[in-house]
Amino acid sequence: MSTATGKKNDGKSYLAKNGELDAKWHLIDATDLVLGRMSTRIAHILQGKHKPTYTPHVDTGDFVIVINADKVKVTGDKRQTLTYETYSGHPSGRRVYTFEDMNERAPEKVIELAVKRMMPKTSLGAKMLKKLKVYKGDTHDHAAQRPTKLEL
Numbered sequence: 758m759s760t761a762t763g764k765k766n767d768g769k770s771y772l773a774k775n776g777e778l779d780a781k782w783h784l785i786d787a788t789d790l791v792l793g794r795m796s797t798r799i800a801h802i803l804q805g806k807h808k809p810t811y812t813p814h815v816d817t818g819d820f821v822i823v824i825n826a827d828k829v830k831v832t833g834d835k836r837q838t839l840t841y842e843t844y845s846g847h848p849s850g851r852r853v854y855t856f857e858d859m860n861e862r863a864p865e866k867v868i869e870l871a872v873k874r875m876m877p878k879t880s881l882g883a884k885m886l887k888k889l890k891v892y893k894g895d896t897h898d899h900a901a902q903r904p905t906k907l908e909l
Contacts, residue, residue: 771810773811773815774815775815775816778805778808778810778817780818780820780888781819781820781905782819782902782903782905783819783820783821783906784822784824784897784906784907785823785824785909786895786906787823787825787826787829788825788828788829790829790830791832792830792868793831793832794909795829795909796871796875799821799872799889800872802821802907803818803819803821803876803885803886803888804817805817805818805819816881818888820890820904821890822890822891822904824896824897825894826864826865826867826868826891826892826893831856835856836855836856836857837855837856839855840853840854841853841854841870842854865893873886
């Protein structure tokens with residue numbers, strides 16, 4: 758059988774190989790975006806699931822830059838009930854922070870943790886997560902990569 762392009766369809770699927778695809782850079786302004794909805798979209802882009810060449814065992818994702826991380830919103834009463842836990846390893850080293858406290862201390866960490874929890878828990882997932890760059894203000898260090906603004 759032949760397809761409309763005249764090529765023979767032998768039933769094989771395309772699988773991307775390492776280094777075969779070029780990663781693009783996307784810029785997201787987090788001002789007034791809902792944390793969960795934004796994070797799912799970012800995780801989708803980091804994994805490369807928005808591309809037709811998505812391959813589960815290869816990093817086909819793009820880079821994502823998030824600016825204005827301190828202006829992200831949460832719905833309902835999550836500002837007071839959503840908690841983040843850290844543990845230093847020492848006795849009495851457990852600390853629990855609410856969303857409000859964490860957003861004041863390290864707003865970048867809030868978005869990084871939300872996206873991290875949506876990524877695969879493998880070494881490939883860790884590699885994909887390194888493509889996420891989060892900044893508190895509206896400036897970033899990646900102008901040379903010419904990121905395209907992405908509306909969510």
